[in-house]
Amino acid sequence: MRKPHGVDLNDLRDWIGLLKQEEDLVEIDIPVDEVHAIGPITRSAFKRNLPVLHFRNLLHSEASLLVNAFASRRRLALLLGTEEGHLVQEYIKRSDRNRWCLPQVAEKAPCKEKKNFHEAVDIRRFPQTVWNPCDGGPYFTMGMVRVRNPENGTANVSVNRLQVKDRNHLTIFTNKERGLGRAIWKYWERGEPAPVVVTFGGDPFYLLAAIDTPGPDEDEMALAGGIKGHPLEVAYGEICRDLDFPAGAEVVFEGVVHPESYADEGPFGEVNGYLSEQGVAPVMEIQAITHREDPVFSGTYAGIPPVETTVIQDLMIEATLTKTLLKSGVDVAQIHIVPGSGGHQAAISIRKRNESDLRRVIRFSMAVLPIKQVLVTDADVDVSIPEQRQWVLSTRFDPAKDIHLIPHAPAINIDPMAQELDGKKTVTKMVLDATRPEWAKGNPFIIAKSLVEQAEEFLNKYVPFAPRD
Ligand SMILES: Cc1cc2nc3c(=O)[nH]c(=O)nc-3n(C[C@H](O)[C@H](O)[C@H](O)COP(=O)(O)O)c2cc1C
Incomplete structure (x- = not known):
């Protein structure tokens, strides 16, 4: 059984360090066009099961870009300090409600090392990518979107695709059935703008909690603490003073979604391998951007599954259904x-x-x-x-x-x-x-595990060849 890695994982940089230690990350220093080249490279790297890629010299962006960071069960098992065969059980154990814990406000918030407000805001400084040539424009795909439901005060976080519209606007792909969409529409029913924070990077356990669906009106920040094993360190927004997020986030967009404010969204090459139709989606106006020195941005490719999104979501579905059926x-x-x-x-x-x-x-x-x-x-x-x-x-x-x-x-x-x-x-x-x-005839037989293990040992010793395709 894999030993827990013993590394305290508090942000994306800790995760990069652990991946390097595992020789599962390659830094790419030659210039790469993040708008058009990253999508196909990310896709092929995933299909070939290659290491995580860190692009450090993008043509149009000062930030670097990490792709495929959690795109295999091996990586998810590493994150949870277990082996692949125990991944689901480990996630069930860690996400148990008894372990949930509220976050703590960090003494220092690296995500605020650099601050830009209002006219100085330009989201296009960060790697914006047309992941598939058929997409309706550039997208950010690994943003974690946080909104507080004004009715019950609970904040929700989820990963949503974000289409870049201009220097300070993006669309958020959601609907009224989702926690995020529900909260936005609640503000709108009151005629109020919804304060929204989008983070990239930061505590990796926050990402897992954002993708999990613990139930309506549950705050995934407490779940993230449970998965991690101790409270997350958070900061509050400069403008969205009521919203918390990981203090070690790489990049933070703060702003509002004005009532009934929609813009064209899509088409987008979806995680089911089909091009979504063009529609409309709520628009976020970004009023502040804070980030770390030399921020590491994150992105992921969507297309015919499996892709990184389905790798992570499959784990969540397995864990949730196992718990429900056992119950x-x-x-x-x-x-x-x-x-x-x-x-x-x-x-x-x-x-x-x-x-x-x-x-x-x-x-x-x-x-x-x-x-x-x-x-x-x-x-x-x-x-x-x-x-x-x-x-x-x-x-x-x-x-x-x-x-x-x-x-x-x-x-x-x-x-x-x-x-x-x-x-x-x-x-x-x-x-x-x-x-x-x-009534079926015949008796199924299985070979004892110990015999299989002995056979494997024999072959490893006396027939030391890599498996043939
Ligand atoms: C990379 C990635 C992109 C995603 N994009 C979207 C999206 O655009 N819209 C959406 O509704 N869900 C998307 N999801 C799924 C949600 O993040 C996930 O279902 C989440 O738990 C929804 O939370 P909520 O129901 O609390 O809003 C995405 C997931 C991943 C991993």
């Missing part, structure tokens, strides 16, 4: 979101006691918004291995009895298969029950 009394062995499905396909192995276990799996997995197709198996199957999934579908599954269709189930808004029903996006969902019926 409902189902004895879950493993949950695996199939990479490349964009969070839409889950394979779940359970120790099934009766048919009500299956009904609960159907009910709770179908309630997870992105999940559309579920394969349910017995616990002897390693559902993370594609061949094992095919094996049970071929030998434990009767299409006449084992397909469960759920029509008109709620869909995510960017799903190309979604259809409107009563003003809501819906899709047909499906569960394939490949748990073994009692």
